[in-house]
Amino acid sequence: MRPRSPIDRWGDDCMRILIAGGDGFCGWPTVLYFSERGHEVAIADNMIRRQWDVELGTQSLTPIVPVEQRVDAWQEVSGRKVKLYVGDMTDYNFVEHIFKDFQPEAVIHYAEQRSAPYSMINREHAVFTQTNNVVGTLNVLYAMKENAPECHLIKLGTMGEYGTPNIDVEEGYIRIQHKGREDVLPYPKQPGSFYHLSKVHDSHNIMFACKTWGTRATDLNQGVVYGWWTEETQRDARLYNRIDYDGVFGTALNRFCIQAAVGHDLTVYGQGGQTRGFLNILDTMQCVELAALNPADKGEFRVFNQFTEEFSILNLAQRVQRVAADMELATNIVHLPNPRVEKEQHYFHAENTNLLDLGMQPNYLTDDVIRSLIEAALRYKDRVDLNVIAPTAQWR
Amino acid sequence: MRPRSPIDRWGDDCMRILIAGGDGFCGWPTVLYFSERGHEVAIADNMIRRQWDVELGTQSLTPIVPVEQRVDAWQEVSGRKVKLYVGDMTDYNFVEHIFKDFQPEAVIHYAEQRSAPYSMINREHAVFTQTNNVVGTLNVLYAMKENAPECHLIKLGTMGEYGTPNIDVEEGYIRIQHKGREDVLPYPKQPGSFYHLSKVHDSHNIMFACKTWGTRATDLNQGVVYGWWTEETQRDARLYNRIDYDGVFGTALNRFCIQAAVGHDLTVYGQGGQTRGFLNILDTMQCVELAALNPADKGEFRVFNQFTEEFSILNLAQRVQRVAADMELATNIVHLPNPRVEKEQHYFHAENTNLLDLGMQPNYLTDDVIRSLIEAALRYKDRVDLNVIAPTAQWR
Numbered sequence: 001m002r003p004r005s006p007i008d009r010w011g012d013d014c015m016r017i018l019i020a021g022g023d024g025f026c027g028w029p030t031v032l033y034f035s036e037r038g039h040e041v042a043i044a045d046n047m048i049r050r051q052w053d054v055e056l057g058t059q060s061l062t063p064i065v066p067v068e069q070r071v072d073a074w075q076e077v078s079g080r081k082v083k084l085y086v087g088d089m090t091d092y093n094f095v096e097h098i099f100k101d102f103q104p105e106a107v108i109h110y111a112e113q114r115s116a117p118y119s120m121i122n123r124e125h126a127v128f129t130q131t132n133n134v135v136g137t138l139n140v141l142y143a144m145k146e147n148a149p150e151c152h153l154i155k156l157g158t159m160g161e162y163g164t165p166n167i168d169v170e171e172g173y174i175r176i177q178h179k180g181r182e183d184v185l186p187y188p189k190q191p192g193s194f195y196h197l198s199k200v201h202d203s204h205n206i207m208f209a210c211k212t213w214g215t216r217a218t219d220l221n222q223g224v225v226y227g228w229w230t231e232e233t234q235r236d237a238r239l240y241n242r243i244d245y246d247g248v249f250g251t252a253l254n255r256f257c258i259q260a261a262v263g264h265d266l267t268v269y270g271q272g273g274q275t276r277g278f279l280n281i282l283d284t285m286q287c288v289e290l291a292a293l294n295p296a297d298k299g300e301f302r303v304f305n306q307f308t309e310e311f312s313i314l315n316l317a318q319r320v321q322r323v324a325a326d327m328e329l330a331t332n333i334v335h336l337p338n339p340r341v342e343k344e345q346h347y348f349h350a351e352n353t354n355l356l357d358l359g360m361q362p363n364y365l366t367d368d369v370i371r372s373l374i375e376a377a378l379r380y381k382d383r384v385d386l387n388v389i390a391p392t393a394q395w396r
Numbered sequence: 397m398r399p400r401s402p403i404d405r406w407g408d409d410c411m412r413i414l415i416a417g418g419d420g421f422c423g424w425p426t427v428l429y430f431s432e433r434g435h436e437v438a439i440a441d442n443m444i445r446r447q448w449d450v451e452l453g454t455q456s457l458t459p460i461v462p463v464e465q466r467v468d469a470w471q472e473v474s475g476r477k478v479k480l481y482v483g484d485m486t487d488y489n490f491v492e493h494i495f496k497d498f499q500p501e502a503v504i505h506y507a508e509q510r511s512a513p514y515s516m517i518n519r520e521h522a523v524f525t526q527t528n529n530v531v532g533t534l535n536v537l538y539a540m541k542e543n544a545p546e547c548h549l550i551k552l553g554t555m556g557e558y559g560t561p562n563i564d565v566e567e568g569y570i571r572i573q574h575k576g577r578e579d580v581l582p583y584p585k586q587p588g589s590f591y592h593l594s595k596v597h598d599s600h601n602i603m604f605a606c607k608t609w610g611t612r613a614t615d616l617n618q619g620v621v622y623g624w625w626t627e628e629t630q631r632d633a634r635l636y637n638r639i640d641y642d643g644v645f646g647t648a649l650n651r652f653c654i655q656a657a658v659g660h661d662l663t664v665y666g667q668g669g670q671t672r673g674f675l676n677i678l679d680t681m682q683c684v685e686l687a688a689l690n691p692a693d694k695g696e697f698r699v700f701n702q703f704t705e706e707f708s709i710l711n712l713a714q715r716v717q718r719v720a721a722d723m724e725l726a727t728n729i730v731h732l733p734n735p736r737v738e739k740e741q742h743y744f745h746a747e748n749t750n751l752l753d754l755g756m757q758p759n760y761l762t763d764d765v766i767r768s769l770i771e772a773a774l775r776y777k778d779r780v781d782l783n784v785i786a787p788t789a790q791w792r
Contacts, residue, residue: 092519123488123538130534131527134597138526138590142519166579167572176563176572176584181743183562188572188581189600194534197604201530201597204585208593212737212791341608347577395608 013293014038018102020089021110023067024049025242026284030108032232033285035080042083042102058388060242061258061380073238089136099147106152106292111136117248117393119195126194133198141209152295153217154288155206157199159277159307161221163190164343169350172303192342210301218291223277223307225284226253246388253316257370260324260331261377262384270338272314273345277307280363290358304354308362323370339391409689410434414498416485417506419463420445421638422680426504428628429681431476438479438498454784456638457654457776469634485532495543502548502688507532513644513789515591522590529594537605548691549613550684551602553595555673555703557617559586560739565746568699588738606697614687619673619703621680622649642784649712656720656727657773658780666734668710669741673703676759686754700750704758719766735787
């Protein structure tokens, strides 16, 4: 089923995998995860995520070394080599060069601006987010069509593409009965920021490429990721993953744990009834691996909802508060004016059986997991800048 | 309901209307139509449509004069002044300058690359189409938010956003019952080219702006336009509208009439069972006027399907062949290999009651209308270049 090639492999199931955005929060642990399992891995990245830290005056909670040192350290620690392509996915010459040089059998595409607040800072950031994400993905689609028509695109989308409809969220498609007829159609999207919109645009573009060119693609609509460690990133301080806690790139649960560690109020936006799908970063690794080892068929646009559990934001804050109290860390929950335009009380239930059917073993959010996140944050509490935690970008 | 301003008007119902893309096929007759009816009209255009003729080695069937001469001729003929802003909608400084200077109460936004085949020429044309259309519309949305929050955006979309689902196409939204719950959600989109995709991206972006910023917007999903004359464009040769018959910008019915006039085969792509909504350009004027005079509410994202009748392509070719035969013009229908990836036999039925409810009086496609189109084409038959009629861009 999966296209194979005759070059030497560490194992039968191993393949050449390009990880676009391989220097980022999800990308870097994915690089190590696949490399550790014997796949031939290449990174494509322009390191712009580090530049956004500079722009925003913040930095990763953990100290991180330059990507070249990361790659060297991994080779030293594991004996495995990872190839590094430095450049911008919106530059087609760069993308095409990688396809000709590395000949990937799968592309895991994380190389997008992934913060909703960043996309809402102003017009320039909205336009940047949409052009960067949409053009980068168009380039990958064309490079696959021209150079690697059997290659499998594994594209990171977001559960936020769906918004909060008053019916169950299905995985990409929904069967609709209407006026005595029926069809299975793309699930309607109601994204809530220019970032989320960019992912909807990508999904439509990819769906078209699959239908028109026979492209193989899996769209992973990922929930909110928590945690930051994987087995591989912990082997050496030079392999540490980045951790974001600032108001622009930090996400709910990680931010709460870091707030608890430094004695900051847990900042809930609005009422906190916003309910979302969540997953441990360990499950991001698992999901992406399952997608890669079980590729989409030729011409198939496959959609997986990638999360393990659904929580309301207030519920998460309360859980973190309780676990922190057990650790003798007193915290308050404060409700900030919501910078976003979104429903704060709503129905939400989403399906996520496609990945479970492929054998996914979920890591659930236990109190022990929350405790370990707070403990990890305590180690770096001196690096926390309290001034960057508050939300800055306003939707209105 | 509609925001008014205290400046002098020709009439009570008159307003300041910016027509972006006012030099194009739909834009130019719209400029004259609104100007004739006493509105204060400004054009924004970078004249790139003329440049695409140069790129493709083709030209309008009718001779057309430069836009400055068009505007001067209109003043000479009608006594009415139209303001002209020359620039690119992807340049925010340009867009913002117009909003500050002209202070439009409505923007009719045609300023997009509107050819599906053009968007499919190659990667560069796909990327250009999507960035040009999406960024231009984002700029209009931001300029409205910052400078004219009461302004009404009337945005030209396309019926092609819907594709050909096996259920009836509703106007923008559909009520879905699912697993015992229900909601009214955006109608699922299945666009068939990178151009059509750009319009879907626009629609999602505009829907978000309405929800988040309280923008007023009407998305006009227009069918295939036929005809080219309006009462105003016929008053002087310098006011003539452009007519496209080439394989890239020409559309089905107009192209058939011109083919019949010059003795060219009527070129049907594939079986010709493709069914689409059609409308006379006279009805484009009427629809846009109805939208402008009955603006969307604050925060409303209103969708109208703008067409009058549904025809299959083969059926249209047969009608043109029959009318041409009555005019003693013998033509053959030939089925070319379909350059597009699309269903050639399918269910199609779309709703279009929103504009009828506002009082639209449809102009139907009669044999007399077809005859008048062929007669008009006969006058310019010496300008037809038979080499530019065949489709060039391949979807695959």
